Structure formats: C-alpha cells, structure tokens
Amino acid sequence: MRNVTQDNITDVFLGYFGKETDPRMREVMESLARHLHEFAKEVKLTHAEWQTGIAFLERMTEFTDAERHEFVLLSDVLGLSSLVDMINSNPQGTSSSVLGPFHITGAPDIPLGHDMKRHYEGEVLLACGRITDTEGEPIEGAKIDIWQTAPNGLYSSQDPDQDTYSFHGIQTTGADGKYGFTTVKPVSYTVPTDGPVGDILTATGRHPWRPSHLHYIVTAPGYRQLVTEIFPDDDPYLDQDTVFGVREDLVMKYVEQAAETFPDGYELSGNIAEQYLMADFDLKLVEEGG
C-alpha cells in the first residue's frame, strides 16, 4: 500500500500477513497491533513521547538478566500479569495470583510439620491446610512448592546472607491432602525500584509495596497447576498491592494460639514465649481441562 494513512494502517498491517500464518498468531498480533495503534491515535503520541518510550525500553535491557526479570515486573505493575491470572482462573478452584520474579526451581523436599523458621527472628506462624478438588475431597500425592521472604523482606535469591533455599521447600500430601509447616510471619515488602519500572511508579505517584504473603505452586496429576499467594487480612497494603495480586478468596486470617497448643508433629527450633499464629487455608485444584 503506497498510501498508508492513520485510518488504514491497521488494515495494511494485517494485509501483510502471509496466508499460512498460524490462526492464533494472527489473532494475537491483530489485536495487539490494533490496540497499539488505537493507543497512539487516542493520545496523539508525539515524536518526543515515542522517543521517551524507546529510551525506556532500551533502559529496560540494563536491568534484565538471568537473575532479574524487569519485564516481568513491568507486566506486574501494569496489572497485566494479574489479568492473565484472572483470565485463566476457574472460579470453582482457588484463584491464581502472580508468580513474581523470585521463584526458584530445585527447592528441597520437606516433610509435613517441617520448620522453615530455623534460627530466624520473628513471630512464629504455623501455616497449614488441605489440598482438595473442587468438591473438597483431599488429593493424595499433590505437591506444594512454598516460598516466602525472610523477616528482612528479601527472598533468598536477593539476599547474600541467606542459603539458596532458605524459606523454600516442597511438600507432598498424603491421603488426607494435608500440608503444613512452621515459619515466621511474612512481612510486607517493596518491589525493586532502582530500575525503569521504579521510574514508572515514581512518575505516577505510586508506592512500591506489596502486602505480606506466602507463595504456593500446587500441582497434582490430573489437575491444573495452581500458582497463587495467600494474604493475611490485617496487612496495611491489602487494598493497594502494587502488582494487583490480592483476590478476595486468597485473604486469610492469622489466629492467635496459646503456646501450649502447639501441635505434635510440627518442628520448631527455640521456644514460643506466649503465643503463635496459625493460618489454616485450603487450596482447591481444578481438574485438567477445567
């Protein structure tokens, strides 16, 4: 087309596609380009703003490597990651929530009742629950991959003072579907703000805080993988998670328990002074294809 105009450019773009293009590729690229074009026309994007955008993307490259995933963070703070979670959630199961950039593979297997707290200071939390199907029936042989920050708000991969797999572990359920471990109460923390994504937060007057949470990935044969987080209902950032991860059904309650009720079968290094917290939260998996 030698006469490309503002009005026909999206059609010209689509007209360039080869006939053999995969239909899903065509669908995704068509929608992406149309929305990108509509965005530029709607705001009458200037050359200077376009250049700012290109410079932003080029600066993203300086903050991207095998350890740091600034584009994931960008998707997170724009709400795209959470939106993809919600689009692909089945309301019969537990909601999914952002994976975030701090999951690491190869965490050790840990037994039911394992102590992840070890020598770390902080309030003792006993987190437990059952992994079930959508009818509430326990699933045997489900695996739950657990991770959280240390009391300093850092994940092990961010913190040279932690072991590689500190506050990481994988449990496998028995016939009763139960999981459970001892840990420290998670803390609210900020996403990294030293890169270009931090600049977006600053420019739009946003804070970088996430409410405290426990991360879980739950898998079981015959069921869809569940990537999620659970949040205590008393966290001050619950209503303003900077990555939009909170869902109503992922909010749980810390119940204060007297020290002497600490159950058998749960490990704990050190003593509980007066009380500990308990978070009992069931996770519902949806069958594959559901």
Add this chain to the structure above:
Amino acid sequence: MRNVTQDNITDVFLGYFGKETDPRMREVMESLARHLHEFAKEVKLTHAEWQTGIAFLERMTEFTDAERHEFVLLSDVLGLSSLVDMINSNPQGTSSSVLGPFHITGAPDIPLGHDMKRHYEGEVLLACGRITDTEGEPIEGAKIDIWQTAPNGLYSSQDPDQDTYSFHGIQTTGADGKYGFTTVKPVSYTVPTDGPVGDILTATGRHPWRPSHLHYIVTAPGYRQLVTEIFPDDDPYLDQDTVFGVREDLVMKYVEQAAETFPDGYELSGNIAEQYLMADFDLKLVEEGG
C-alpha cells in the same frame, strides 16, 4: 482493592495514581494500560503466551546496544513509528516518514552539486529540488541532511568497507532554496532479520524488504523539522514496505536523461555511458507551531 477482577482492574490501576501525577503522564498511561488490558481480555491471553511475550522481550535485550536499536525496528514493523509520523504530520507540508535506525550525526557539509557516488558502481542519479514553505516560496538557509545505502544495500554504519560518512552529507540552501547532488540509484534492501523482530516477520509470513529510497532531514529556522524519505514509483516493494513508510506524496519519478544533458555545476567521477536518472522533488516545510 482486595477484590481485583477482570472487570475492574483498569480502574484499580488508575486509582493507584497519585493526585500530583502530571496530567499528560496520566493520560498516556491510562490509555496504554486500558488498551493492554483490553488486548489480553480480547484474545484471552494464556500463561504460556504471556511467557512467550516475556521471553521475546528478554531476547530483545540481546539485540539492543548503542549501535543497534531493535526496539525501534519493532516499532517500525508494527506500524507504530509510521503512525506517530502521520499523527504529527501537517498535510500542508511534505509528509514525514520513518527516521529508521541508520541516521548518524556529524555528516560533512557538502556543496550544491556534490558527488556522493564517487567510485561506487551503479546507475547515476541526479537528485535535486527546492526546499519551500507551504506556499511554494523558497527557503534560504535550510539544511538538508541526506543519507542512503551504498549499492550493496548497506548503510555505512552497517558496512566495514565504507567510510563513516559515505553516502551521507548536509547541504544548505541559497536564496533559490535549491538542493542537489549526484549519487547512485538507491536499492531495495531488507531490515535486519537475525533478531527477535525477524522472528515476528517469519511467524507472520512477512518479507523484510523496504523499497529503495533517499532519506532526508530538513531543518530551517522558524519551520518544523521534516524527517522523511522519497521513493521511486517503479520500485517493486512500493506497495509493501515492511515498515509502512510510503506516503502517496513521497513517491517520485526517475526521469531518464541523455548523458549530454548532464548539467554544469554537478560533480561526477567517471563518465555517463548513455543516460542518467533525474529525480526532481520539492520539499515543503510547515511553519513552527503549524
């Protein structure tokens, strides 16, 4: 918001903005996020597709440095660069067209009639015209920054066999507004396809060709800068420029001229066998603020 849903996430995103946010920043980010969210919902983007997108962006970083601007190329092949050109064009002046990634600063001043062809093989082209205002009145003291590929289809910055400023030069107009130089007929060429942008072209069955063209940046005190290209009407890729740069008013005609008509005042190393080509093209500038 603890109950973020597919339906309210764009509003929740906007609700996070600080009150002091610059209004234009708010406008641009609001539109960008809304279109990004609508895109994801419209195509029901899957987690696997989101991961493909993140991996694509992370691979973009491997092809981005001070010399190579893969994000500019991405914007070009998606039609965004051309759309920004058109949004900001004033129809009273010559249309603007993509800058592309190969402009370099510091090109030498060259006199009217300068020979850019030198020892290179190829058909002789005499490119000339006038730089005028929208009324067609010549502009004195306008500067025209000229660049093109060598006959091998490579710009000097891509080609170790060329001098830094080969096929680059800047002319300044006199009272008659005239510019003019001798060169070789430009050739069609392909954009770089070894990076992730090349993968998009392949996946959508698109070719990487651009029609042959001459690049100009024209500046004059009191006038808006014009970044443009002109294209010969006989180029086979005129109707399928992979970066959407062609506009109807940027198409020109090569007129065949007998060798003996070659004008005084134009330099040329070597002889013209029988004929040369002439491209006479006026460039109209719009006043500043217009």
